[in-house]
Amino acid sequence: MELELRHLKTIRAIAEAGSLTRAATVLGLAQPALSAQLRRIERALGGALFERGRHGVRTTALGELVLERTRIVLPAVSELQREAARFARSRGERERLRLGGTHGPLLGALVDRLADAAPGTAVTTCASWSERELAEMLKQGRLDFALSGTCGLAPPPDSPHLVWEEIAVDPVFVMLADGHRLARGREIELAALADEQWACVPGDGCFADCFTAACARAGFTPRRMYETDTASCVHLVQVGRAVGLCRATFPPTPGLVIRPLAGTPLMWRHLLGWHPAGQRPGTAATVLAQAREAHAGAAARSDSYAYWLAERRSTPADGLAPVTAPAAGSIPPGQGVG
Incomplete structure (x- = not known):
């Protein structure tokens, strides 16, 4: 049997999992099938790669040698695939x-x-x-x-x-139901929304932490945040269940009003x-x-x-640079960054 990349990935998975049972789950294989595959790999390499015990497996000296090479070979092959794809494009x-x-x-x-x-x-x-x-x-x-x-x-x-x-660079606005008590204002103080529940689309950046910090500066802790898709956020706002956070470019939507937050606490x-x-x-x-x-x-x-x-x-009173209105041409980089 010739050694293939998938065999190296199998060896790495067993070593990282620490047991054949856990590795089989990660790889989506039955444990007997994984054990049989490991025996074939060990025969191809000339010796045992793992010592089996009551508490799992640990690598032999040969296993450590193979794992050390695997840590070099697998990333190198992945980078080769990426470079080839970029070159071909x-x-x-x-x-x-x-x-x-x-x-x-x-x-x-x-x-x-x-x-x-x-x-x-x-x-x-x-x-x-x-x-x-x-x-x-x-x-x-x-x-x-x-x-x-x-x-x-x-x-x-x-x-x-x-x-x-x-x-x-845009300010973060709020969207309210058009019958909300604050809907007629031109801008809204964040503190005036202290008793509201909130809706926002998910993400993995720091926005949630920045929003919580802005609320703390305004003197309150958000009651609840619904993280969901845009359509669900809109629905929750329309029925009065929540106040939504959105970009200033959020399109006009029936049943909603979009308002700036006073002082522009979020960008x-x-x-x-x-x-x-x-x-x-x-x-x-x-x-x-x-x-x-x-x-x-x-x-x-x-x-x-x-x-x-x-x-x-x-009146650029909040210390941020004045923002020029969007024109038919491009918007210059850096606008509105404090």
Whole structure:
């Protein structure tokens, strides 16, 4: 039997699990099948790799040698696959773009704009709640570009290995049922919402911690946070079950009003990411420009955002740089960052 990569992965799984039973569960195999496979691997390598005991398995000297090589070989092969995929895409004759994104209107708007700007390009999409997952897909060559974001000035995921360019910086607003007691106000003090329950889409950045800290500064602890998909958040707000947190570009929705929070306690930075080895500079510049145009269009459709921008231009009292209103062209990077 010739040794294969899957055999090395099996050896690693057994060593990490510490027992054949647990390793079989991880690998999705029956324990007898895993035991038989291990015996074949050991015959191919010339000796026992593990000593069996009452409390599991431990590696022999030969097993330690094989594991040491495995820790080098498996990551090297994975990186080879990623590099080959990026090279093949960069040299491929058929133009295609694989876009990833988190929740929000920008992904659909970017696809729409690219259909006009690059009609010969085949565009596919992938959505994820996880910014880290999108970054990993960029590293692995499974995505060409990812629309993601960070709370405030938090660094984007895996920034040492990926390129991240800023699309725009938005305030975080609240959405209320149109019959809510505060719905007629132009902006809302966070403290006035101390007795509310909250709804928000999930994520794996620091936004939840930043929101809790903002509430603490306002003198209260949030009663409850429903983390769910956008449609469910909207429903919970419409029926008066919760107050929602949203980006300022959230589209107009029947039964809802979108309002700024006084003092702008939370900001969201929209980012476009890609792997530097996988994209031509011209392609990246085109996608970034279209992403900024897509954001400008979303911002222009929000009356509450227009009000907020007008107020900030006249009275930037919170120490943040004044924000220029979205125009038909691109939105300059760095706007609104304190």
